[in-house]
Amino acid sequence: MENAFFSEWLDRFASYLRMRNYSPRTIEKYLQTIRRFARYAWLRQNSNETSFDEATFENAPLDADVSVSAALVTDFFSYFTEKQDYKPKTLHRMISTLSSFYKYLYVQGAVVADPMLGVERPRIKNQELKYLKHSQVIRLINTIESERDRLIVRLIYATGVRVSELCAICVEDIDFEEQTIRVKGKGDKIRTVFIDEETLEEINQFIGNKIEGPLFVGQQGNHISPRTVQHLFKQYAPSGITPHKIRHSYASELYRRSKNLRVVQENLGHSSIKTTEIYLHTDIDERKRVYQQYFPLSNGKKEE
Numbered sequence: 331m332e333n334a335f336f337s338e339w340l341d342r343f344a345s346y347l348r349m350r351n352y353s354p355r356t357i358e359k360y361l362q363t364i365r366r367f368a369r370y371a372w373l374r375q376n377s378n379e380t381s382f383d384e385a386t387f388e389n390a391p392l393d394a395d396v397s398v399s400a401a402l403v404t405d406f407f408s409y410f411t412e413k414q415d416y417k418p419k420t421l422h423r424m425i426s427t428l429s430s431f432y433k434y435l436y437v438q439g440a441v442v443a444d445p446m447l448g449v450e451r452p453r454i455k456n457q458e459l460k461y462l463k464h465s466q467v468i469r470l471i472n473t474i475e476s477e478r479d480r481l482i483v484r485l486i487y488a489t490g491v492r493v494s495e496l497c498a499i500c501v502e503d504i505d506f507e508e509q510t511i512r513v514k515g516k517g518d519k520i521r522t523v524f525i526d527e528e529t530l531e532e533i534n535q536f537i538g539n540k541i542e543g544p545l546f547v548g549q550q551g552n553h554i555s556p557r558t559v560q561h562l563f564k565q566y567a568p569s570g571i572t573p574h575k576i577r578h579s580y581a582s583e584l585y586r587r588s589k590n591l592r593v594v595q596e597n598l599g600h601s602s603i604k605t606t607e608i609y610l611h612t613d614i615d616e617r618k619r620v621y622q623q624y625f626p627l628s629n630g631k632k633e634e
Contacts, residue, residue, distance in 0.1 A: 334441070336372075336392045339396060340368075343434055344357055351517040353518070356516075359423075363428065364427065367406055369390035371394035372390045398445050400445045400447070402445070429449075461582060462576070464583050478536070481529075483576065485533070488580075489513075492516075497548075498553055503545075509524060533545070559573055560572065
């Protein structure tokens with residue numbers, strides 16, 4: 331297909347994302363990035379200039395040809411990195427957005443080559459997240475006197491759910507016999523998470539005779555808000571420990587004991603296993619065992 335323009339494909343791509351149950355907020359973020367790139371591409375395709383003031387950029391049309399080179403994409407990210415101090419994670423998100431867009435265009439026949447295959451992602455330094463070990467999480471839970479707040483922290487650790495997923499849980503989502511909870515994740519995707527007997531018993535005592543409605547009730551009988559959960563972490567948890575870090579602790583402990591990355595990925599609700607990998611740590615005991623077993627100076631074997 332020749333002369334396919336961004337203006338023609340933005341709405342089609344948005345419809346494609348809606349079909350895949352992406353949230354309106356996520357779709358708008360995708361479109362913002364693509365529009366920005368479309369304006370940059372138009373200016374580069376219709377001008378010999380490589381630098382533009384903000385007004386020129388904002389007024390540029392979206393009628394650029396979607397067929398671009400990897401070099402132009404790289405120039406786009408270099409240009410905006412110079413204009414504004416973007417964090418590597420933000421650049422990763424923008425690159426992922428354009429990658430999704432161009433995969434879609436390639437499948438649809440709008441482009442003959444995917445320029446994103448030649449674009450390198452920036453390195454993220456100190457990617458390992460601060461998290462708590464199992465014994466530390468248990469100590470944290472035991473210091474919380476409030477029944478509700480203690481159960482909130484325990485439930486995040488027991489299931490690995492996101493804070494938004496936790497807040498949306500209803501009593502009827504919990505299967506006490508199968509020891510599972512049905513949660514709604516990103517893009518309204520439904521998945522099943524598992525829960526231990528002790529946490530289930532605490533839930534049972536907490537809800538009493540209630541058979542439906544929000545598990546954790548907020549204002550006016552609605553679901554508790556993520557902001558409330560984040561606030562209680564500031565109240566009880568060590569500095570820097572958030573609901574997301576407890577989810578990280580869950581992932582790290584489950585992988586350390588099972589070595590099953592695929593199960594951890596599915597339990598967390600990650601669409602890509604690469605997202606799961608940043609949560610994981612090689613346990614120091616395992617590293618020591620492998621070193622002593624296999625390294626020739628340590629295991630007493632002569633070098634072969």
